[in-house]
Amino acid sequence: MLRALIVDDERLARQAMRRLLAAHPTIEIVGEAETLDEAIAAIERTEPQLVFLDIELGNRGDGFDLLAKLERPPLIVFVTAYAEYAVDAFTVNAVDYLLKPVLPERLAESLVRVEQHMIRIVAASGQKVQGMIALRTPKQTVLTAPSEIAALRADGDFTHVFVADHPTVMILRTLGHFESLLPSPPFLRLGRSLIINRDRLRKIEAPSRAGARIVLQGIKAPFELGRAAAARLRELVSPDEV
Template sequence: MLRILIADDEPLARRALRRLLAPHTDVEIVGEAESVAQAMELIGQLQPALILLDIEFNGADGFDLLAGMADPPRVIFVTAYAEYAVDAFAVEAIDYLLKPVAQPRLDAALDRARRLLAATPKGHDTLELRAPGRLLRCTPGDILAIEAEGDFSRVHVAEQPPLMILRSIGQFEALLPSPPFLRAGRSILINCDRIRSVQTRSRDEARVVLEGMSDPVILGRAAAARLRQALAARL
C-alpha cells in the first residue's frame, strides 16, 4: 500500500484530494494535517511514504516542514501558487500540482511516485538532512555528533559545515543506531565509532576529538564519565 498523508489547511482542498485518491485501491490515506506542526507530528507517528503538501499555511509553509525533518517522506506539492515550482524541485519534489487538480494530473503524479519509491525505497541506510537552502544526503556513519540548540539540532557531518535542523536531539537519538551513537548528555549525541581520543583537561571538562571534525566536542564531568563507561563496555 502507498501510505499518504494529506497536509493542507483548507478542509475543502483536503476533501477534493480524498475524492481524487479514492479510485486508487493501493493508496491508504493515513492521516490529514492542517498545519506544519501537526504534519510533522503525524509524520513521526504514522511514517507515510508520501505527502500531498500545500505550500502556504497560516504563518508557515510546506518548505518549513521539509527543512525541519532529517529524513522526510517524498512529497507532491499541491498548491494554488505557480511561483514556487523552482523551489519545489530544488527540494526534489516528485511533482508540483496546481489547484484545482484534475484527476489525470494526480494519477500521473502518483504513477511517478510509485516508480520512484520502488526504485529508491527509503530507509535509515541513507538520511536526508534538510536545512534552509541546503540538502545533504549521508549515511548514519557520516554523522559525527549532534548538539541541541534550543528547538534545533546542530548536526556535524564528516568534512561538511554543520547543519541547523529543526528537529530535537531526542528525535535524532530515536532515528540513529545505538551503538555506535551515544547520548552522552542532555544536549549531545556522539558517534563513538568516530572518536579518535578523549582528552581530560580537568575534573570538570573533557575534549572529544572526532575523525572528520576540526574542533573537539567539549563534555562536562557527567557526560565524559558516561562516554568512558560506554567505550569501556565495547572493549
C-alpha cells in the same frame, strides 16, 4: 499499499484530495494535517511514505519549512494554487508539483511518477526502502509493503512471493535472502521451503499429526504443510492467535 498523508490548511482542499485518491486503491490515507506543527506530529505518528503537501500552511510556516524540520522526509508531492514555487519545489527533491484544482488524470500521472521514483530509490539502495519492498522480475517490478506479503515458498534459487490479492511473483532470490529482509515476527520460517506472515494467518486445519492446511488472508488457495512444518507452526503460534 502506499501510506499517504494530506497536509493543507484548507479543509475543503483536503476533502477534495481524499475524493480524488479514493479512485486509487493502492493509496492508503493515514491522516490529515492543517498546520506546520500538526504536520510534523502526524508524520512522526503515522510514518507516511508519501505526503501531498500544500505550500501555504498558515502564519507559523509553510511547506518548505516543514521539509527543513524533517531529518528524513517522505516522498513529497506539492499541491498548491501557486505556480511560482515550482522551481523551489524541485530544488528540495519533490516528486511532483500539482496545481489546484487537481485534475483526476493529472493525479494519476503523479502517482505513476511516485511509483517510478520509489523503484529508482530501491534499485539504488537495495531491496527495501521507506517500508516498501521491490519485487523485480525481468518483465515487471512490484512495489509492496511487507504486510501485503502473505507467504514465500522456495523453488531452488527462486522464491515464489505470494502477495495478497495479487498474482504470485517469482523472484531470482533465495528464501534465505527474504528471511534476512523481512521482520520476524510476524514472518515465520516453517522449514526449508516456506515462510508465512503470521498476521495473515486465518485458519489452521490439522486433522492429524501428519500435516496441516493453513489459510492466509488475501490468498485463495490454502497451503499444505508437511509434518515438520506443521509441528514448527504449532510451536510458534498459539491457538488463540488464529
